[in-house]
Amino acid sequence: MLFLLFLLLPFAGALLSLVLPRERLPLSMPRWLALGFTGACLLLLAWMTFGMAERPAVFASWMPQVGLNFSIWLDGPALFFAWLVVGIAFLIFHYSGHYMDPNDSPWRFYATMLFFMGSMVGVVVSKNALLMFMFWELTSISSFILIGHWHEKASARAGALRALIVTASGGLCLLAGLAALVWMAKSAGLDPAMVLEWDQLWANREVYLAHPAAGVALVLLLLGAFTKSAQFPFQFWLPGAMEAPTPVSAFLHAATMVKAGIYLLGRLYPMYSDAGMWLWLVGGTGVITMCIGGFMAMCARDIKQLLAHSTVSQLGLLTAYYGFGAHRVGGEHLLPLDLLLVLSHALFKGALFMLCGVIDHGCHTRDWTRLGGLRRTMPRTFVLMAIGCASMAGVPLTFGFVAKELFLKASLSLHAESALLTWGLPALAIFASLFTVAYCLRIVVSPFFGAPRDPEIHPHEGGIGLLAAPAIMIALCLAAGLYVPILEKPLAALTNAEFYGTHSHFTVAFFHGADKLLAIAVFLFAVGAGVFLAGGRILKAYENAGSPMIFRSAYEALFDRAIPAFAAWLARTTQVASLSTNLMRTLLAAFGLVIAAMISSGFALPNIDFEHIPLVGVALSLLMTACLWLVATHRIALVRLIAMAPIGLFVTLLFLIFKAPDLALTQILVEVAMLIVLLLLLFHLPQRLMPPPRPFGRFGKSMRLILSVTGGLLMAVLSHAGFASTFKNIPTFQGEPTVSEYYIQNSKHARYETAAEAEAAGYPAFAPYHHSGGGNNVVNVILVDFRGIDTMGEVTVLGIAGLGVLCLFTLKRKHVRTPEQKAAALLDVMRVNERYDEGAVVAPMPFFARRMWPSPSLIMSEMARVGPPLMLVFAVVLFLKGHGEPGGGFIAGLMASAALATVFISFRRSQIMPMHDFKYRSLLPIGLVFAVGTGLAAVLFGQPFLASVHGYVGLSALGKVELASAMVFDLGVFLVVVGTTLMIIERLGRD
Amino acid sequence: MAFLTSFIVFLLFASGLYLIMQRNLFEVLLGTNLLSHGTNLFLISMSGWHPDTLPPILVEAFGHDPSPYVDPVPQALILTAIVISFGVTAFLVVLMMRGVEETGTLEAGELAAGEDEE
Structure with missing residues (x-):
């Protein structure tokens, strides 16, 4: 329970930040809220780490068919990352209070940050890979919102979109990879319910490795990890994400979110470390990313950009470490200390970003070519920055040194089959490390030493508030470097003991004596310093070449030019500004498909039984x-409308012939409502003759004729075919049990009492064999019980159509008619009525223009005093009896609407004011609440959503009435139908 | 029965399709109406027809035997379809009215041209 609370708290905080009345609360409130929620999370986490005898875990089955479970755990890596995320979040929230402008939409900012934190925690504590994917996507979305925090800037929007497109495409690859895993597991005969749990994935790794498509799945999964962690060739989105406010960059794009891909690699490693591809795919990608990131860092003027490129490079290092780890040193996994590298990078890089923010704050620029001599004006920042960079470069006595040593050791002990990999990968890694030394020197030396370069910059030191958070992180870097065991011991305890076995003897220390590693370190620092000295020339050469950004340009060529151009071309060539032409093309294509399907399935013309x-x-x-x-x-037009009515009646008759009393009732009632609506339309059409639309040419006309006749014939043939094939089967339900058979058998009472009995009759195991709807009217039981959730969607659609009508009416009118114009229009109508017989495309009908007559038809108004009350009573009967006999919520609703609509059209508005002024739209939400409420009530009683219960109640006048909980649902349907229909008719009937 | 039903399906679809391909929005509206009639008939024809079957209102005497009844599933599908097509038609009606009010024409092509100008 505590664990669940821990996961939900950040989301609760985000929600709270969004719903609180922000106008009445101080601007510092959201930050305190964020700090409070994060603090609470930290306390919970501490309790779960130290106070609980057993690591908590939550499991709930969700969609076992596809392997999705809501299962979260706190194994070693999960615990480590949870601490990392929540701990750094706390520091970042502290920092951003001093960094961000208090007026800069703090509610949105902190709400999104909390939302991100929750999603990231979700990613790392998910035991189920598919659940992790969901949180994974949430982190992409929150990152998108946060990068675009200053959305007035076009570059921020572009950066945000780029990050989203890259990471979300990778996310889709990840999803496809997971689907592939489930598919492989299924084809190997494993029950899909549990296969996507991490421990199961590791346990069954043979299945995934042996499958012929193993490589495809691995590549898809890796694409997910590589896009998220900005690996080659997707590294370009990360520098673009630097448009975000600095706290966001430090939190998401240095310390946590970009680590999600690394985290995934750590999770995949036990599965795939034996795969031959792993080394060159992961290790190779990592090393190439290192080189690109390191080089690009030397080409940046903006310190933040420099740090972003260095992050790319360091992420490459982490990736490469996982890649190299595949090859064991003397049978030992190198990996148990992978978390150490992650922590080391998170600490110094998070701190460096925040310090970069301090420079920005103090100097209002981050361009190192304009800065100099800050050592004297910003001494505290300088010291912190220097230690941070020392850690990044791997100077002894810092935490980074330990990490670097681990990495070098891993790369030097590579023994791949191919000499190219064995020597090439470490060589590239060392080459990339030269850049690391160089750009670390650049960050420390260029802005802080020498003389000030730009007299317009007046630097001032950041306050204690700004420096506190980075100082804590830097202090940790230093402490862990000076005395490695304080971090190494707990981290080693967190490693994946299940997989790696007992703790490795590969321990770390900051000095191993004079060996190969020391030689390489000395080489790195010496040559790295040389690269730094040549840095000015590298930058100049890069800028002289026009600052090429190859990968970003490739992305832009694809997403900003090629795809929009293709879309525009497609739209231009396939669509014209004419509804009927587009329809013709669509129909032509659709007919082609149907005919092709008919031919390919060996369709034969049916024998017609004349x-x-x-x-x-x-x-x-x-x-x-x-x-x-x-x-x-x-x-x-009027004649056409009137001719529509008998067609509706014929259809009604056909429904009766087809033994569908409910449909016949519905159809005939809808015909009433439809006719009223269409007649009202004619009354409303502009009170002048419409210019008849341009006629089609002979070709257009014949094309339309041919198309419509073809369509009609196709549908007729299909209908005949369907008819003929079901004719024999349906009355007897022979062969396979059909869903119709299930509905009929279980509509009143459950057919089978035990699952075994049901299965023996051929039902699939998951069919709810003991469920019954308690009604004799199978159609109604299907609607309100078996398929209640569909019906809920359908009444929602109906409600939306009604709301659409309302919106269209309230939409601002472009041309507001003056009273004179209205009067003129009214005169027009009178004149048109006189010329009625002359013929017109659209002519208003005389008898319905009730405002023109002193009083509506006498016969109608007298009838309307008797008819509607009777109809309303009938509606009640239809509703109550609907579960057992023809009727139900839809039909009763239409009947009630027809009754009230009759009243509307029979009286003048002033006579029935209260009925007109009733807000029918308010019935919509009430009805929907009834429908959803019934479903939720079932959930409260531990039943599935919308499960129903039923019993009988004797109502003397109506006989025995079935009272099912589904009736409450049906009442919701009734209310929505009445609300929508009357709202539409009433609005149409007004001026 | 099969032939008769498919003939009526043909009539409804042919005239409905002809009408929706017209320029006049009023005719398009009538066409969609006919099309929904045709679709409903098409669907119900899938449940077949036999003189001896019963409507899907259960009769105590038959117990759990499904064979006397007609297939209820197409009926359940059509029932909601009828009501929704009413809602959609009403929406189309109002959309048309507002379109006419803003542009002064019932012609579909001209409506699209009006959008481009804005």
Whole structure:
């Protein structure tokens, strides 16, 4: 429970920051909130680390079919990274209070930072790889928001987008890789439920290594790790991410988020360390990234950019370390101390970024070519920076030295099959390390020594608030360097003992005596200093070459030019500014697909049974043809509308013939509502004759005819084919159990009592064999019970359509009509009514323009006093009996709407003011709350969402009425239908 | 029955498709309406027809035997489809009204041209 709280606290903090009334609270509030939540997390973490006898873990099955579980744990690496993330977050929040402008949207900033922290903690404590992927994507999103914090700047937006596209594409690769793993496990006969737990992945590594597609899965997984950790060739997004405020850069893009890829490598290592590809893929990528990052760092003027490139280089080092680790020294894994390298980098790099922020703060520039002599004006910053850089360069007595030594040792003990790898990789690594020494010197020497270069810069030292957080991190660097065991012991305890076995004897010390390593170190410092001295020339040469950024340019060529250009070309060539032409093209393509599918599946034209055609059917289709002819061709809109009505009635009749009483009821009620809406449309169309649209040419017309007849024929053939093939099967349900059979059998009472019985009848094991809906009307039971969640979606769609109508009405009008114009329009209508018979494409109908007549039709208004109350009573009956007999929420809702709509059109508005003024839209949320509430109530009782219970209640007038909890759901449906329908009709009926 | 139903499906689809390919938005509206009728009929034709089957309202006497009834699944699909197509038609109606109000025309092509100018 505490563990879950630990995971959720940051998200709770983020949510709280978003919902608090920010206008009434001080601007420092969000930071204190963030510090408070992070502090609470730290306390929880400390309790879980030191106060608990056993490491906590939470497990809940989620989607076992695809291997997704909500399972979190705190094994060694998880614990380490959790401390790293939360601890650094605390320091960063302290620092940003002094760095950020208090007016710079602090609520959003801290909310996103907390959100990021939670996601990152989620990544590292997830035991399930798929769960980790979800948090992984959340970190990408929060990183996107944070990089774009100053979204007024175009460069910040571009940097944010670039980071998102690169990391999210990598995320998709990661997902594909995980899917591949599940697929492999399934094909090896493993139960997918648990395969994506890390420990299971390690235990079954043989399965994944032996599979023919092992390489594909590995590459996909690695792409995820490499994009996240800015490895070659994706390293370019990280320098672009430096548009973020410095605390963000220090937190996300130096200390934590970019470590997610490294973390993933650590998790994958036990699986794949035996794969032949691992060394050259991971080690090679790492070493190349080291070189590129190191070189680019020498070409940067901006210290922050320099640090970003150096981060790329250091991440390459971490990656390479995992790659080299694949090859063991005398049968020993080198890796148990991988966390030491991660910690070392997080400490100095986080601190260096913050110090870079202090320089920015004090000098208002980060361009080292303009800075100089800061040693005297910013002495504290200087000392901290110097120690940090010493650690980065690997100077003895610092933590970085230990890390560097480990790395060099790992690379020197490589024994690959190919000599190229054995010698090439370490050589490249050492070459890249030269740059490290050089740019460390650059950061320390260039801004801090010499004379001030720019008289316009008036540097001032950062306050204690700004320096406290980096000072703590630097102090840790120094302490761990001076006495290695204080960090080494606890870190060694955190290593993955399950996999690596007992602790390795590969211990660290800061001096091993005069050996090969020492020689290399001396070489590195000597030649590195030389590179530093040549640095000015490197920078100049780079800038003379036009500051090429090859990878970023490649990215831009693809995402900023090629893809938009392709999209524009595609849109230009396939779409024209004409609805009907586009529709024709779409239909043509769709028909082509259908015909192709028919041909490829060996479709044969059906034998038409002409003998059993009922005479009434022939009459019906003839009438239908006549009506459709009118709808399609008549000049007068009103006639067309009226011809629509019998078509609806024919369809209703057909539903009856097909033994679907519910559908017939629904259809006929919808016809009423539809007719009212369409007639109201005619009343509202501009009160003048529409210019008839341009006619099509002969070609266009015949094309349209051909297309529509083809479409009709295709659908008819398909319908006939479907009809014929189901004709024999459906009445008897022979062969396989169908879902229809299941619904019918379980609609009233459950068919089977035990799972074994159900399985013997052929049901899959997961079918809820004991579930029953408690209603005789199978259609209604399907709607409100079996497929309740679909219905919920459908009423939501209905509600959205209703809200859309409302929005369109309230949308600001471009042309506001004056009263005179309105009067003129009204006169127009009168004139049109007189000319009614002259024919027009759209003519308003005289009888419906109720405002033109002193009173609406007498017959209508007298009928409306009797009819609607009866209809409402009928609606209640339909609703209550709907679970057992035809009826239900949809039908009752339509009936009630039809009743009220009849009232609307029969009286003048002033006569029925309260009915008009009722806010029908308020029924929408109430209905949705009912529907969702029913589902949640089931969850509260420990049942699945929307599970139902039922019993009987005797209502004397109606007989025995089934009262199921699904009825509450149906009531929600009823309310949404009534709300939407009446809202639309009432709005349309107004001026 | 199969032939009759597919003939009516043909009628509804052919006229519906013809109408939605017109320039006049009012005709497009009528066309979508006919298309939804056609689709519903198409769906219900999938449940087949036989003179002796019963509507899917369970009768006590048959117990758990599914064979006397007609397939309820297409019916459940269509029921919500009818109601939603009403909602969508109403939305289209209002969209059309506002479009006419802003542009003064019912022609689909001209509406698109109006958008480009803004």
